[in-house]
Amino acid sequence: MLKDSSRRQFLASGATLSLGLAVPAAAQGGGIVSTVFGGVWEREYRRTVVEPFERETGIRLQLKLGSSAEWLTSSMVTRRNPEIDLMMLPYPDNIRAVMEDLAMPLTAADIPNLAEVEPVWTSQFRNHGVGLDYVSYGIAYRRDLVPKPITSWRDLWDPALRGKVSLPQIGGWGSWELIVMAARLNGGSEDNLAPGFAALRELRPNLRQFFRSGVDVTNMLSSGEAWVVGMTTHIPPYALIDAGQPVTYVVPSEGGMVGLASYHIAKNSRNAALCKRFVNFALSKPVQENLCNALVAGPVNKNAVVTAAVRERVPPTDRLQVFDWFKIVPQMSALTDRWNREVAF
Numbered sequence: 001m002l003k004d005s006s007r008r009q010f011l012a013s014g015a016t017l018s019l020g021l022a023v024p025a026a027a028q029g030g031g032i033v034s035t036v037f038g039g040v041w042e043r044e045y046r047r048t049v050v051e052p053f054e055r056e057t058g059i060r061l062q063l064k065l066g067s068s069a070e071w072l073t074s075s076m077v078t079r080r081n082p083e084i085d086l087m088m089l090p091y092p093d094n095i096r097a098v099m100e101d102l103a104m105p106l107t108a109a110d111i112p113n114l115a116e117v118e119p120v121w122t123s124q125f126r127n128h129g130v131g132l133d134y135v136s137y138g139i140a141y142r143r144d145l146v147p148k149p150i151t152s153w154r155d156l157w158d159p160a161l162r163g164k165v166s167l168p169q170i171g172g173w174g175s176w177e178l179i180v181m182a183a184r185l186n187g188g189s190e191d192n193l194a195p196g197f198a199a200l201r202e203l204r205p206n207l208r209q210f211f212r213s214g215v216d217v218t219n220m221l222s223s224g225e226a227w228v229v230g231m232t233t234h235i236p237p238y239a240l241i242d243a244g245q246p247v248t249y250v251v252p253s254e255g256g257m258v259g260l261a262s263y264h265i266a267k268n269s270r271n272a273a274l275c276k277r278f279v280n281f282a283l284s285k286p287v288q289e290n291l292c293n294a295l296v297a298g299p300v301n302k303n304a305v306v307t308a309a310v311r312e313r314v315p316p317t318d319r320l321q322v323f324d325w326f327k328i329v330p331q332m333s334a335l336t337d338r339w340n341r342e343v344a345f
Contacts, residue, residue, distance in 0.1 A: 031060035032274050034086040035071045037261075041295065048290040053281045059274055068093040075102050075266060082266035086275045092176065092332070094129055094262045095325040103128040103264035110276045113283035113301065118317055121260070121300040124325065129264040132282060133297040136256030136315050137174050140221060140237035141228040144246040153181055153252045156230050157199070161206045164227035166220050169210040170339040174231035177257035179335060180323045181231070185254070190327040193335070200343045207345070221247055233259055234296070234313040249313070255321040 036042050042065070050061050064071070064084065072093045074083050079102060087097055097103050105127050108114040114122065114130065121131035141150045147160045156165055168174035182203075183189060183196030208226045211217050217236035220226035222245060229237070237249040263282070265275045281287060288304035291297070298314040299306060306314075328335075 031062060032085050032271050032278055033062045033064065033083065034275075034278075035068075035084060035088045036063040036065060037088075038065050044294040045291065048294050049282050049287055052287070053278055056281075057277065059278070061278070072096055072100075072102075076100055079266075080268055082269050085266055085269040085271045086278065087264040087266065088132065088261055089264060090173075090259070090261055092325055092329050094125065094260070094264060095329050097264050098125050098128045099326065099329065102267055104267045104269075104272065106130055106265070106276075106279070111280045111283070113280045116285065116301045116303050117283055118300060118302050120317060120322055121262075124322060125262060125264070126326075129262045130279065130283065131260045131262045131300040133261055133288075133292050133295060133299060134314070134320075135233045135235070135259045135297055136251055136320055137177055137231045137233055137259060138249060138251040138256045139228060139230050140217065140232055140247055140249045142221060142224060142246060143248045145224060145227040149248070150228060150250055151253055153185055153230070153254055155252075156206065156228065157203055158206075161228055163206065163208055165203070165206040166208050166211050166217070166226040166229045167203075168231050169212050170336050170344070172212055173233075173259065174257070175339075176328055176332070176335075177323075178231045179339075180328065181254075181257060181321070184321070190324050193331075197338060197342050200339075204343065204345065210344070221245070231257065238296075238313060251315045251319055255319050256315055258320050258322050 036045060042063070046063070050063065054060060068089050071084060071087055071089065075087055075097065087103070089097060106114060106122065106129065117130060122129070139150050139153070139156070143149065167178060179193055179196050179200070180190060182199045183193045186195035186199045188195035208220070211220065211229065214236040217229050217232050218239055221229060221237065221240055234249050237247050240247040241249065263279050265272055265279070269275060283301055285301050285303050288299040288301040289306060292299045292304065293307050293310055296310050296313055298310070298316070
């Protein structure tokens with residue numbers, strides 16, 4: 001997955017989440033109420049994580065479909081008596097959950113497998129959450145149409161690509177990452193995004209259109225309407241690559257931006273102990289390997305070993321850029337207004 005979740009939007013189909021205040025039967029009966037992205041993601045998550053945990057422990061999980069915004073709203077409304085025990089959220093709603101003080105701190109004393117998790121997957125949530133799996137945002141391009149191979153984020157500004165580049169629409173997955181990356185490329189940062197907006201204004205002659213979904217990405221690349229799509233995960237372009245189309249996907253030399261699903265245990269959950277047990281299970285080496293190999297995603301457990309196909313499509317953490325979402329989320333309304341004034345057309 002929105003915000004963050006390219007892969008979740010591309011793979012998932014949503015169902016409506018009730019925001020009623022009643023505590024679900026699973027919570028009353030000692031199980032865990034959690035959230036899940038739909039489609040292929042749900043199928044593989046159930047197969048590799050949920051069902052093995054239920055067989056091993058006898059603890060049942062009730063998984064709620066919907067959108068991350070709905071889950072976050074529900075958790076805010078029912079914070080004193082949570083409807084959802086374990087929030088699984090993408091950016092930026094996982095950051096909002098921490099900012100709203102909805103999640104409890106996680107420690108290795110309670111969740112031993114946290115000791116095997118790369119620190120970046122907990123520290124970015126101020127230890128009030130932990131990543132489950134990740135993907136990287138990179139660049140996809142038609143190698144039969146571009147004048148030369150794409151290797152850097154800076155290549156998006158090549159005058160030879162005039163009218164042939166597509167980027168994410170503001171508010172969609174990859175858009176906030178795009179602003180931060182553009183700023184960093186030009187001497188800025190999360191604290192100084194002005195250089196990013198200046199660079200994006202300069203990029204406008206190269207823009208064909210802004211994409212809103214993975215379907216847009218595949219359609220534009222397949223038709224040749226866009227030669228280059230920036231700030232996409234590997235999933236849409238590899239659907240074309242696997243079908244034999246002349247598409248290449250690269251993680252730029254400066255590093256890819258991160259898309260992440262993360263766990264957050266509701267601060268007042270009556271089932272917190274069960275949630276910690278489940279999170280510990282999900283973070284274990286064998287479960288991480290099974291899940292990430294199935295989803296073609298990167299594991300957060302540093303000891304997990306994934307297949308060559310996963311390694312080809314998802315870079316290791318040393319080829320990623322992670323930024324401080326706590327500095328970006330409060331600015332989102334103002335950034336959207338600025339984007340619409342200075343970048344959109």
